[in-house]
Amino acid sequence: MAQTFHRSANSIAKASILGGVILVVGLLWAALQLQRSPYFTYAGVARPQPVPFPHQHHVAGLGIDCRYCHTSVEVSGFAGIPPTKTCMNCHSQIWTTAPMLEPVRESYRTGRSLSWTRANDLPDFVYFDHSIHINKGVGCDVCHGHVDRMPLMYNQASLQMEWCLDCHRAPEKNLRPHFVKQDPKSPPTMGDQLFNMAYEEPSPTQPVTIREGDRDKTFTSQTGPDGLGTYLVKVNNVRSPQDITSCNTCHR
Amino acid sequence: MNNLLKTGNADVSQGEKKKLGLAELREQLSEVRGPQYWRTLDELAETAEFKEILHREFPKHASEWTDNSSRRDFLKIMGASLALAGLSACTKQPLEPIVPYVKQPDNVLLGKPLFYATAMPLGAYGSGLLAESHEGRPTKIEGNPQHPSTLGGTDVFNQASVLTLYDPDRSPTNTYLGEIRSWPRVLSSLRGPMLAEKAIGGAGLRVLTGATSSPSFVAQMRDFLKVYPQAKWYQWEAVNRDNVYAGAQLAFNQPVETIYDFSKAKVVLSLDADFLSAGFPGFHKYTREFSRRRRPELKQEMLRFYAVESAPTNTAANADHRLHVKASEVEQFARALAGALGVAESGGGFKDSQKKFAATLAKDLQANRGRALVVVGDAQTPATHALAHAINAGLGAVGNTVSYGDPVDPFAAVPKVEQLRQLTAEMLDGKVEMLVVLNTNPVYDAPSDFGFLEAFNKVGLRIHLGLYQDETAKYCHWHLCGTHYLEQWGDTRSFDGWWPTSAFFWRMWGGSQLTHLRFFFCPPSTAIRSQLRNPHAAHSGGSCSTSSLQLFPLIRA
Numbered sequence: 184m185a186q187t188f189h190r191s192a193n194s195i196a197k198a199s200i201l202g203g204v205i206l207v208v209g210l211l212w213a214a215l216q217l218q219r220s221p222y223f224t225y226a227g228v229a230r231p232q233p234v235p236f237p238h239q240h241h242v243a244g245l246g247i248d249c250r251y252c253h254t255s256v257e258v259s260g261f262a263g264i265p266p267t268k269t270c271m272n273c274h275s276q277i278w279t280t281a282p283m284l285e286p287v288r289e290s291y292r293t294g295r296s297l298s299w300t301r302a303n304d305l306p307d308f309v310y311f312d313h314s315i316h317i318n319k320g321v322g323c324d325v326c327h328g329h330v331d332r333m334p335l336m337y338n339q340a341s342l343q344m345e346w347c348l349d350c351h352r353a354p355e356k357n358l359r360p361h362f363v364k365q366d367p368k369s370p371p372t373m374g375d376q377l378f379n380m381a382y383e384e385p386s387p388t389q390p391v392t393i394r395e396g397d398r399d400k401t402f403t404s405q406t407g408p409d410g411l412g413t414y415l416v417k418v419n420n421v422r423s424p425q426d427i428t429s430c431n432t433c434h435r
Numbered sequence: 436m437n438n439l440l441k442t443g444n445a446d447v448s449q450g451e452k453k454k455l456g457l458a459e460l461r462e463q464l465s466e467v468r469g470p471q472y473w474r475t476l477d478e479l480a481e482t483a484e485f486k487e488i489l490h491r492e493f494p495k496h497a498s499e500w501t502d503n504s505s506r507r508d509f510l511k512i513m514g515a516s517l518a519l520a521g522l523s524a525c526t527k528q529p530l531e532p533i534v535p536y537v538k539q540p541d542n543v544l545l546g547k548p549l550f551y552a553t554a555m556p557l558g559a560y561g562s563g564l565l566a567e568s569h570e571g572r573p574t575k576i577e578g579n580p581q582h583p584s585t586l587g588g589t590d591v592f593n594q595a596s597v598l599t600l601y602d603p604d605r606s607p608t609n610t611y612l613g614e615i616r617s618w619p620r621v622l623s624s625l626r627g628p629m630l631a632e633k634a635i636g637g638a639g640l641r642v643l644t645g646a647t648s649s650p651s652f653v654a655q656m657r658d659f660l661k662v663y664p665q666a667k668w669y670q671w672e673a674v675n676r677d678n679v680y681a682g683a684q685l686a687f688n689q690p691v692e693t694i695y696d697f698s699k700a701k702v703v704l705s706l707d708a709d710f711l712s713a714g715f716p717g718f719h720k721y722t723r724e725f726s727r728r729r730r731p732e733l734k735q736e737m738l739r740f741y742a743v744e745s746a747p748t749n750t751a752a753n754a755d756h757r758l759h760v761k762a763s764e765v766e767q768f769a770r771a772l773a774g775a776l777g778v779a780e781s782g783g784g785f786k787d788s789q790k791k792f793a794a795t796l797a798k799d800l801q802a803n804r805g806r807a808l809v810v811v812g813d814a815q816t817p818a819t820h821a822l823a824h825a826i827n828a829g830l831g832a833v834g835n836t837v838s839y840g841d842p843v844d845p846f847a848a849v850p851k852v853e854q855l856r857q858l859t860a861e862m863l864d865g866k867v868e869m870l871v872v873l874n875t876n877p878v879y880d881a882p883s884d885f886g887f888l889e890a891f892n893k894v895g896l897r898i899h900l901g902l903y904q905d906e907t908a909k910y911c912h913w914h915l916c917g918t919h920y921l922e923q924w925g926d927t928r929s930f931d932g933w934w935p936t937s938a939f940f941w942r943m944w945g946g947s948q949l950t951h952l953r954f955f956f957c958p959p960s961t962a963i964r965s966q967l968r969n970p971h972a973a974h975s976g977g978s979c980s981t982s983s984l985q986l987f988p989l990i991r992a
Contacts, residue, residue, distance in 0.1 A: 267536070
């Protein structure tokens with residue numbers, strides 16, 4: 184009796200099953216990659232703002248500390264965006280007629296706030312507290328990137344949960360001391376290293392020395408049993424990765 | 436039922452109601468059984484209207500599925516919908532604005548609340564509180580531990596008051612006969628009538644407020660009455676303390692404020708007094724003191740509490756010995772007790788059901804002279820209050836567990852009911868041309884036999900200021916939206932005479948502060964201004980200060 188199906192139906196069947204599985208998995212993978220991409224996360228993408236505020240000029244150029252504007256970062260969960268008055272502290276005297284600054288002057292004149300676009304935007308179901316991060320030794324540029332090199336503000340990181348967990352699983356990777364012993368040969372750096380965008384992690388070629396009580400302690404690595412990060416985890420009482428990766432730490 | 440429809444009369448035309456007599460009904464129902472019985476009378480009558488309703492609700496063929504797709508297809512589609520439902524979240528997080536201040540106020544740390552000392556008036560009594568504020572918006576009321584009257588406690592009314600602030604049903608605008616009016620319009624419209632009244636010395640002008648102990652308001656009203664000498668100021672409060680002050684009048688020939696000290700008491704008798712519930716003046720302090728005296732480690736020194744209650748209350752639930760009497764019988768009990776203690780002439784004996792309780796009680800009170808206390812509920816008769824004063828005096832409680840002071844309400848001498856009666860009479864006589872009602876609702880809570888509304892409607896110009904467009908506002912020409920205590924400066928007095936001031940927060944609706952309205956009626960006296968400048972009397976923001984001043988001469992009875 185004649186076969187209903189041609190011989191090639193065998194291979195077509197196998198190929199289509201395998202192909203189907205690969206297609207579905209591939210689609211899923213593509214979707215997840217898309218979801219991680221800057222298209223969705225705005226990482227590296229400057230968002231539209233009412234005034235093109237350049238951090239590069241103000242921080243690197245003028246040397247203004249982060250905390251001059253983002254005032255409550257060490258004490259509150261919310262770091263704070265400067266009120267118009269902070270801008271006008273200087274700009275009532277310099278660049279007083281610049282067209283770029285007209286929205287700022289108008290805001291100060293009329294009493295209507297400037298409506299900035301939120302760059303570091305976490306979903307509402309996430310609880311994030313700045314002060315604990317600062318107090319445990321996480322520097323500003325670890326999460327926000329080299330803001331002092333940004334002509335327009337953007338996120339360096341995707342701010343997705345996997346990115347947060349990456350550090351929370353091994354906090355020693357990203358901790359730094361507040362004050363270090365200055366190497367007389369290098370140019371002097373800012374006092375508090377958390378707010379120093381040029382901070383370099385300790386390495387064999389560039390060790391970092393800190394003062395512990397009445398002794399100096401030098402570190403040549405960040406992680407590892409002799410690492411500066413491991414030492415800071417102990418000294419700053421950073422909780423174990425098990426604690427800080429539990430769900431209710433951030434999803435309260 | 437189908438049978439019934441079929442056997443219905445065929446000659447019933449559309450819209451014609453068929454008359455059904457009892458005989459016809461019986462005949463119709465004689466053959467039917469079970470599900471064929473009628474469910475509603477309309478169904479039985481088989482009116483055309485009912486058939487229409489029935490058809491609409493249960494259309495023919497409604498339960499039939501004539502579609503070709505099978506159950507399998509249905510499940511397939513539903514399953515796919517369920518699986519793909521999560522895709523609706525596959526969107527970009529929308530851009531979010533972040534809006535800072537223009538000029539950030541001092542002390543405000545975004546993300547951290549500030550606590551301001553404030554005071555909530557409830558009737559004539561104020562409680563010192565702390566309001567937790569986030570960027571100027573009060574979100575939670577806490578007790579003020581530094582306040583001597585409230586000692587860090589709050590009651591239900593305090594806690595609920597912050598919700599009243601954000602009540603969406605609050606009136607947001609001023610209205611005149613239902614139409615919105617702005618504040619400048621209000622002031623310009625009222626200027627004419629006020630000037631007319633001024634010309635006659637305010638003879639037709641009456642002001643009705645709630646009970647208040649606010650010294651600044653009282654002083655302002657006094658100035659107001661100097662400008663309008665013929666005008667009168669009445670107060671009405673539905674849940675008032677008339678009987679308390681009347682009882683004090685009977686006992687001491689003047690109204691006094693009675694302050695209890697449970698920390699010194701060993702035996703306490705409550706005559707229908709709910710002093711462990713919110714609303715009783717001094718609740719915060721009494722609850723704290725009472726509970727401190729009830730700790731088991733005190734053993735023999737623990738306070739013993741007898742309660743004579745007419746209804747189940749929180750207070751009675753704490754009693755060691757409880758007697759249930761009708762509220763009207765409490766006075767008789769008090770009389771008998773006074774007689775048994777030898778304090779007053781016996782006005783009768785105890786009922787049989789009360790004898791055992793009373794015997795123990797009397798013995799206990801006698802045994803603890805100087806450490807005993809009798810508390811009477813606000814709603815009891817003046818005679819009961821006077822008897823309690825006598826019993827307390829006889830037991831040597833005065834100066835120990837009881838002390839007296841000036842009434843917190845400056846108008847305690849005239850009962851509120853009398854004031855309202857007077858006002859109603861004047862309104863009926865047509866003597867009142869202009870009535871200003873501030874923060875009270877007499878149309879709702881005046882005694883029903885006053886005929887208040889009828890008299891109220893005779894007044895030529897009626898102005899109401901309050902938080903809500905309530906029953907009184909409905910019958911007034913003008914309704915002005917009032918401010919909540921958390922939105923205005925003000926002051927009040929607590930049950931033991933401390934003078935806390937209330938903090939001013941972000942104004943919700945742009946309603947005028949009550950003080951603005953008073954300023955309109957007459958300029959503020961210099962006494963008020965200097966008082967507000969006094970750092971002790973004025974609120975100090977940002978710190979948990981008491982901001983209160985004691986003005987309370989004590990009367991030793």
